[in-house]
Amino acid sequence: MSLALTETFERELSLIDVVAKYPEVPRLIIVKIDAQRRGVYYTDRALSVVDPNIHMVSDTTARELFGGRDDENKSLPISLLLRDGTSVIVTPTPLEQNPYLVDLVDGRLALVDNDEVIEFVELWRKPRYYDLKTSSGIPMSQVLSARPQRLSLVLSNYCHFWTDNKGCLYCDSNRDSKKLKKEIGLPRVKPKDISETVREALKEEGRFSTFCITSGSVLAGNELFDKEVDLYIEALQAIGENFTTKKFPSQMVATAFNEKQLRRLYNETGIMSYTSDLEVLHEDKFQWICPGKADNVGYQGWKQRVIRAVDIFGRGNVASGFVGGVELAKPYGFTREDEALRSTLEEAESLAESGVPAFFVVWVPRAGSIFHDQQAPSLDYYVQLALGLHQLRVKYNLTIDFDDYRRCGNHPDTDLSRTL
Amino acid sequence: MGIQLSDEVISLLNDLNSNKALATVDETGTPNVVHSDSIHVDDDGNINYLEILETSRTNHNLVRSIWFDRTVSVVVSGADSKSFQIKGIPITVHITGPIFQKHYLDIRKRLGDVDLTGVWVIEPHEVIDENIINRKNEEEAKRPFFRHLDRLAKI
Numbered sequence: 001m002s003l004a005l006t007e008t009f010e011r012e013l014s015l016i017d018v019v020a021k022y023p024e025v026p027r028l029i030i031v032k033i034d035a036q037r038r039g040v041y042y043t044d045r046a047l048s049v050v051d052p053n054i055h056m057v058s059d060t061t062a063r064e065l066f067g068g069r070d071d072e073n074k075s076l077p078i079s080l081l082l083r084d085g086t087s088v089i090v091t092p093t094p095l096e097q098n099p100y101l102v103d104l105v106d107g108r109l110a111l112v113d114n115d116e117v118i119e120f121v122e123l124w125r126k127p128r129y130y131d132l133k134t135s136s137g138i139p140m141s142q143v144l145s146a147r148p149q150r151l152s153l154v155l156s157n158y159c160h161f162w163t164d165n166k167g168c169l170y171c172d173s174n175r176d177s178k179k180l181k182k183e184i185g186l187p188r189v190k191p192k193d194i195s196e197t198v199r200e201a202l203k204e205e206g207r208f209s210t211f212c213i214t215s216g217s218v219l220a221g222n223e224l225f226d227k228e229v230d231l232y233i234e235a236l237q238a239i240g241e242n243f244t245t246k247k248f249p250s251q252m253v254a255t256a257f258n259e260k261q262l263r264r265l266y267n268e269t270g271i272m273s274y275t276s277d278l279e280v281l282h283e284d285k286f287q288w289i290c291p292g293k294a295d296n297v298g299y300q301g302w303k304q305r306v307i308r309a310v311d312i313f314g315r316g317n318v319a320s321g322f323v324g325g326v327e328l329a330k331p332y333g334f335t336r337e338d339e340a341l342r343s344t345l346e347e348a349e350s351l352a353e354s355g356v357p358a359f360f361v362v363w364v365p366r367a368g369s370i371f372h373d374q375q376a377p378s379l380d381y382y383v384q385l386a387l388g389l390h391q392l393r394v395k396y397n398l399t400i401d402f403d404d405y406r407r408c409g410n411h412p413d414t415d416l417s418r419t420l
Numbered sequence: 421m422g423i424q425l426s427d428e429v430i431s432l433l434n435d436l437n438s439n440k441a442l443a444t445v446d447e448t449g450t451p452n453v454v455h456s457d458s459i460h461v462d463d464d465g466n467i468n469y470l471e472i473l474e475t476s477r478t479n480h481n482l483v484r485s486i487w488f489d490r491t492v493s494v495v496v497s498g499a500d501s502k503s504f505q506i507k508g509i510p511i512t513v514h515i516t517g518p519i520f521q522k523h524y525l526d527i528r529k530r531l532g533d534v535d536l537t538g539v540w541v542i543e544p545h546e547v548i549d550e551n552i553i554n555r556k557n558e559e560e561a562k563r564p565f566f567r568h569l570d571r572l573a574k575i
Contacts, residue, residue, distance in 0.1 A: 026487030084486045085515035085538065125517050148516035206524030206536065207516075406474075406515055406537075419480040 012378040015113070022383050025416070031119055032088045033382045033412045035080075035100050035111060036362040039093025042076055045104040050077055056124040056146065077102075079147075079409075080111070080121040087148060087409025088121070091364045124148055127207055129200040134193040143189050143197040149209040149406045151201055153194065153239070155231050159216030161292025168279055168290045170326045172368030173216055191238035198242045210407040211239060213271075214253040217292070224296060228254065229261045236269035247272050251402045253321070256297050256305035262312045273402035274313045276306045277321040281347035281358065288332050307354040315355040316399045321411070324360030324385050325376045337381045345388040352396040359403060359411040360385060382412065389413035393420060422466070422508075422543040429496070429504050429547055430461045438498040442469055444481030445490065452477045458527065459494060467494055467508060467542040470523055474537045482540050486510040492542060495550065503550035506542075514539040 015034050019027045042050075050057060056078040080088040080102070093099035101112040102121065111118040125148070130141040145152045161167045201208060213235060218228035232252060240248065248270045256276045257265070265271055280286050283299040293302060309318045327333050327340045334340035348358040363376045376382075390413050393400065401407070405415045425433070432438050440459040444452050458470035471479045485492055489509060497503035514520040515538050524536045549555065559566060 028487060081516070083512040084483065085513045122517070204521070205528075206521040418474075419483050 013380045015118070015379065018379050018383055021380070022387065025383055025387055026084070028082050028084050028086055028119065029386065029412050029415050030379070030383055031111065032082065032086055032415065033362060033386065034379050035088050035090055036364070036412075037376050037379060037382060039097065039099040039364070040080075040090040040102050040111070041093055041095050041099045043101055043103045046102045046109055047076075049104060049109065050123065052126075054126060056126045056130075077123045079124050080109075081124065081148060082119055082121060086405055086415055087124075089410045091366075127201060128204050129197060132200055134189075134196045136190070136193055138189060138193050140197040140200060143193050144201065146201075146208070147409060149207070150212055150408065151198065151208050151210070152212045152214070153235060155213065155215035155235060156218070157216055159292075160219045161217055161296075163219075164292065166292035166295060168293070168323075169329070169370040170279075170289065170323050170363060170365070172366040172372075191234055194235055195238040195241050198239050202242060209249060210402065211248065211250040212253065212408070213239075213250070217255045219296065223258065223261070225255050225257055225261060229257060229264060232265060232271075233268050236265075236271055240270040243270060246270055249402070249407070251275060251407070253277065256293075256302040257309075258305060259308055259312070262305075262309050266312050272313070273317040273319070274309050275319045275321060275403065276302070276309070278302055278306070278358070279322050280327050281322050281344045281351075282327055285327055285333060289326055289329065303351070306356055307351070310355045317402065318355070319357050319359060319400060319403055320351060321403075322358060322360050323363045324382060325363030326371065328377050328381075329371055329374055337377055340377070341381060341384055341388070344385065345392070348389055349392055352392045352398060355396075355398065357393050357396075357398045357400050358389060359400060359414050360389065361410055362412070386412040386416055390416035393417050421545070423545060423547070424465055425461060425467075425506070425544055425547065428502075429506065430465075432496050432498045432502055432504065433459060433461045433467065433494075433506075435498055438496050441495045442478060443493040443495070444478055444485060446477065446481050447484060452481055454478050459496070462541065464541075465544075466511070467506060467544060468523075469494075469540040469542065470527055470536060471538045471540060472527070472531075472534050472536060479537060482510050482513070482538075486513065491545070494542065497550070501551050501553070503552075505548040505550050506544045507546040507548070508542040508544040510540050511543045512541040514541070 013021065015030065019030050057075050058078055076092050079090055082088060100118065103110055103112045105112065105117050108120050109123065110120045127146045132140045134140060134143060157173050159167055159173055213232060215228060215231065218231065219225065220227040232254065250271050251273045252265070252271050253275045262274065278286065280289050286299040287294045306318060306320045327344055328337065334343065351358050362382060365371050365374045365376065399420055400414045400417050403411065403414055405418045408414065433440065436457070440457065441453050441455050442459060446452065456469060460468055462468045473479060482492065484490060491507050491509060494506045494508065520536070520539055523539050527534060527536050
């Protein structure tokens with residue numbers, strides 16, 4: 001571990017300290033947050049029991065949006081499950097950055113820190129359709145990726161905000177998109193490929209409980225984002241061919257569309273929920289961190305579009321995500337965690353008042369992002385953030401069913417809301 | 421630490437004709453009891469409970485139990501007045517994977533168009549024989565003061 005990193009972690013409260021400080025927050029969720037924040041390193045012993053025929057491993061062809069903390073594209077387990085059903089979507093992290101170890105202890109995989117077993121874990125299981133190909137010859141694993149209970153379709157890793165070098169500063173999706181295209185030659189999937197893959201996936205009963213569709217932003221069209229909306233409609237209609245009902249449990253994580261576009265999406269497809277991420281809940285910092293979004297729509301414009309979506313999708317079916325911690329990025333972020341927390345929760349409350357729950361992902365400074373050399377805030381900060389967002393949901397009687405522990409698994413605050 | 425259930429208790433829990441119930445408590449300590457035919461003992465000797473509803477009080481209470489190490493109770497009764505209460509701690513919930521999918525298929529075959537939210541695994545920590553005759557004999561042996569005198573009177 002580098003000296004600077006060692007000193008930083010030594011100044012912070014440890015996992016044990018934070019668990020003791022917040023007895024109302026489940027230890028398992030705190031463990032999840034810390035594993036996401038610090039990342040994991042798989043030991044050789046752990047990797048010896050990973051079976052690509054059974055477990056989901058990053059075979060370098062799956063369509064996921066983001067990369068890791070290093071530049072490697074190794075075949076590693078995609079993620080972990082805790083014993084309460086909580087997913088831990090982890091980022092492989094070099095040892096020198098002080099990650100948790102995933103090791104083999106008494107024949108079981110465990111999260112280990114300082115030679116202590118923190119929790120035993122399980123690996124995500126590979127769905128059956130991963131072994132099949134579409135009629136056009138594309139491996140179905142390259143069409144849809146899977147989580148423990150979710151099917152995911154990433155229409156495009158490429159985000160057009162990067163065209164003018166105005167992508168979000170914490171994001172590496174563009175770099176990863178170029179890399180995937182260059183190294184693997186990911187094929188462009190057609191609606192028929194999508195429909196066939198969904199059909200096969202649904203044959204495995206009990207395996208999936210939701211569908212998530214997302215894409216990098218597409219600016220083109222008569223109106224801004226019209227092309228992106230067209231792509232979603234085409235894909236969602238192909239997915240919908242496989243259901244007996246018009247609407248099916250699903251989430252769209254997309255750009256902030258205007259009302260006309262949202263109505264088209266809702267009326268012409270089976271989509272049931274809409275998420276559009278503000279990414280950072282502060283106007284000035286949004287301007288700095290998300291220049292493409294700021295230039296094209298603006299913070300207030302983005303926020304209002306999300307709020308208006310509640311009228312179309314209904315209360316409880318619209319949300320906005322953000323990258324928890326980037327509000328503290330250097331040099332223009334908050335300099336104090338307490339100020340960042342207060343500001344973020346105030347803004348989250350203004351969304352909640354309008355029927356929009358906000359949720360966060362733990363910021364991972366990824367190798368391919370502009371913020372690659374920065375450090376996420378403390379575990380204490382993230383626990384307070386998760387608790388604060390959950391308490392807002394309680395206060396405003398908001399559910400987050402389409403993005404919870406089972407249907408997503410990437411948000412510590414929505415994990416807490418599974419008892420709502 | 422968990423204990424091993426006796427063959428008698430396992431047999432009763434796995435008997436489809438037994439009456440079985442699961443008691444949990446919410447965050448305020450309010451109890452909640454449900455009957456469930458799904459309660460059974462798995463190959464590891466733990467008690468399994470199949471939860472159909474994500475939003476049931478039982479499911480929410482089980483989530484809090486696994487998060488905060490709270491005890492739950494299972495009661496089973498069968499023929500010949502056999503009855504046991506097993507106190508335990510939920511240690512795992514399968515929400516995905518082969519065990520979940522097996523039970524998903526089984527419960528749908530048994531109950532029709534229902535869903536499954538989780539297969540809860542409860543580690544047994546204590547077994548109490550709830551057969552009233554056995555309990556009475558045990559109490560009278562250990563605490564002989566707890567009897568009415570008329571029961572001992574010469575008639």
